[in-house]
Amino acid sequence: MTIDVVSTQPIEGQKPGTSGLRKKTRTFMEPNYLENFIQSIFNAIGGVEGKSFVVGGDGRYFNAEAIQTILKMAAANGAKKAIVGQNGLLSTPSASHLIRLNKTDGGLILSASHNPGGIDEDFGLKFNIQNGGPAPESVTDAMIEQTRTLQSYAILRAPDVALGQIGSQSLGDMSIEIVDPVADYLVLMQKLFDFDKIRALFASGFTMRFDAMHAVTGPYAKAILEGALGAAEGTVVNGVPKEDFGGGHPDPNPVWAKPLMDLMMSDASPDFGAASDGDGDRNMIVARGLYVTPSDSLAVLAANAHLAPGYTSGLKGIARSMPTSAASDRVAAKLGIEAYETPTGWKFFGNLLDAGMATICGEESAGTGSDHVREKDGLWAILLWLNILAERNMSAADILADHWQTFGRDYYSRHDYEAVPADAAGQLMNDLRAKLADLPDQNFAGQTVKRADEFSYHDPVDHSVSHNQGLRIFFESDARAVFRLSGTGTEGATLRLYLEQYAPRGTDHGRDTQQALQSVRDAAREISGLTERLGRDAPDVMT
Numbered sequence: 309m310t311i312d313v314v315s316t317q318p319i320e321g322q323k324p325g326t327s328g329l330r331k332k333t334r335t336f337m338e339p340n341y342l343e344n345f346i347q348s349i350f351n352a353i354g355g356v357e358g359k360s361f362v363v364g365g366d367g368r369y370f371n372a373e374a375i376q377t378i379l380k381m382a383a384a385n386g387a388k389k390a391i392v393g394q395n396g397l398l399s400t401p402s403a404s405h406l407i408r409l410n411k412t413d414g415g416l417i418l419s420a421s422h423n424p425g426g427i428d429e430d431f432g433l434k435f436n437i438q439n440g441g442p443a444p445e446s447v448t449d450a451m452i453e454q455t456r457t458l459q460s461y462a463i464l465r466a467p468d469v470a471l472g473q474i475g476s477q478s479l480g481d482m483s484i485e486i487v488d489p490v491a492d493y494l495v496l497m498q499k500l501f502d503f504d505k506i507r508a509l510f511a512s513g514f515t516m517r518f519d520a521m522h523a524v525t526g527p528y529a530k531a532i533l534e535g536a537l538g539a540a541e542g543t544v545v546n547g548v549p550k551e552d553f554g555g556g557h558p559d560p561n562p563v564w565a566k567p568l569m570d571l572m573m574s575d576a577s578p579d580f581g582a583a584s585d586g587d588g589d590r591n592m593i594v595a596r597g598l599y600v601t602p603s604d605s606l607a608v609l610a611a612n613a614h615l616a617p618g619y620t621s622g623l624k625g626i627a628r629s630m631p632t633s634a635a636s637d638r639v640a641a642k643l644g645i646e647a648y649e650t651p652t653g654w655k656f657f658g659n660l661l662d663a664g665m666a667t668i669c670g671e672e673s674a675g676t677g678s679d680h681v682r683e684k685d686g687l688w689a690i691l692l693w694l695n696i697l698a699e700r701n702m703s704a705a706d707i708l709a710d711h712w713q714t715f716g717r718d719y720y721s722r723h724d725y726e727a728v729p730a731d732a733a734g735q736l737m738n739d740l741r742a743k744l745a746d747l748p749d750q751n752f753a754g755q756t757v758k759r760a761d762e763f764s765y766h767d768p769v770d771h772s773v774s775h776n777q778g779l780r781i782f783f784e785s786d787a788r789a790v791f792r793l794s795g796t797g798t799e800g801a802t803l804r805l806y807l808e809q810y811a812p813r814g815t816d817h818g819r820d821t822q823q824a825l826q827s828v829r830d831a832a833r834e835i836s837g838l839t840e841r842l843g844r845d846a847p848d849v850m851t
């Protein structure tokens with residue numbers, strides 16, 4: 309087999325965002341596009357000679373082809389071993405677990421997460437480091453540097469690897485191990501949760517619907533929920549991964565997982581509903597008749613985690629991304645542990661987890677996880693909920709009501725304005741930034757501004773500083789509005805407006821969320837001039 313060294317030229321815009329490089333699939337399919345980025349990753353980590361990697365993805369269109377290219381390039385660059393999920397499938401959390409379990413030098417994960425898949429939709433690739441977590445900014449910056457100067461890449465001229473065939477193969481001098489994507493992950497979950505208790509819950513007639521959204525968690529959920537835990541057949545729906553996710557957005561929120569929402573709000577509702585996203589790191593939790601916001605879910609999980617075997621000794625700390633509601637901070641305060649506030653993106657949790665400062669982390673965007681891996685983990689969150697339900701013997705809705713009675717309720721919603729002109733969105737942010745200092749004590753739509761700032765993060769572990777992480781406006785009424793531009797979109801800009809209003813203990817916790825947030829929303833719109841600037845009366849998506 310020969311190694312081809314192909315000369316190439318730098319390609320504009322190969323800049324990883326919140327979670328790796330995300331582009332239109334057709335862009336990734338352009339000549340040298342994928343190859344340039346892979347070689348840049350390899351160069352940025354000091355070459356791959358003698359190294360081993362985990363490779364897998366969410367099964368979207370172009371997944372298998374891209375994996376063939378990665379493997380041939382890894383072999384040509386001298387890598388020693390690749391551990392690959394069968395048929396190229398690995399959920400992001402299970403890829404993270406395999407990196408840690410096998411102590412590899414990292415992993416290449418192919419996914420655009422919750423973005424739609426298909427030749428005219430989105431594709432993505434990210435590199436995770438030895439701890440199993442997304443590469444930190446120092447590493448992604450080095451990748452960007454490489455993409456700007458790259459002159460050639462190396463690839464092995466060889467037949468395709470048989471991705472369907474479990475076991476060992478070789479590709480040039482590199483060995484390839486094709487593994488069952490679920491097996492090791494299941495073992496990990498069995499260590500963390502009381503499978504006997506959860507099995508008994510299902511045996512007692514407890515019912516559940518899990519919507520895999522035609523994405524990667526189908527096989528995992530079938531093996532774990534219907535297999536190991538004995539949930540009724542049919543508990544998992546849309547469980548066969550499809551290249552285009554059945555034409556939908558594999559994004560577990562009330563908008564994109566509407567069939568699940570409708571079922572849970574109907575008379576035919578099972579006891580518990582859940583969904584996961586394209587690559588299996590996000591989760592949605594729905595109680596009978598009640599959507600559980602990711603911020604509340606994080607808080608409930610943190611408050612009850614000690615009920616699961618993996619967390620009986622308590623939590624070291626709770627970390628949340630800045631736009632996530634303060635609900636989990638209240639739990640941390642009660643538990644007497646540290647609450648950390650990080651920028652958006654899972655990579656910022658890595659240091660806290662590695663240093664043993666935080667045990668549970670979460671983002672308002674439906675990501676929750678713990679120190680068991682270095683990614684958020686959809687099924688983990690669902691299994692922790694099930695473990696808690698089995699222990700507390702209450703409905704999910706009652707657990708939530710009880711939580712609010714103890715801590716008060718943080719009404720919360722995110723409003724997304726998608727594919728807006730990038731210059732208008734940028735201008736809005738710039739103008740808002742410029743007036744932050746003048747906002748305190750001013751009144752808008754019945755809300756008085758208490759303070760306003762732009763969020764910067766000082767990492768307490770490596771002391772790195774990340775600036776420009778979102779504009780925050782806090783109000784006297786214990787409300788908050790946050791403005792941020794998405795770092796994962798592939799078209800124009802997406803402006804995210806995060807709204808939150810605290811209702812203390814003993815006040816009304818049964819209000820409609822959007823109504824409870826109306827005054828902070830109006831204030832945020834008035835302050836930013838959002839409606840006129842973006843020419844939009846309403847957001848595209850409210851979660």
Ligand code: G1P
Nearest residue numbers: 326327653654671673794795796
């Ligand atoms: C979004 C979410 C963020 C999450 C990321 C990757 O990023 O907001 O919490 O970590 O996807 O799943 P954004 O598009 O806001 O930059």
Ligand code: ZN
Nearest residue numbers: 421422587589
């Ligand atoms: Zn995801």
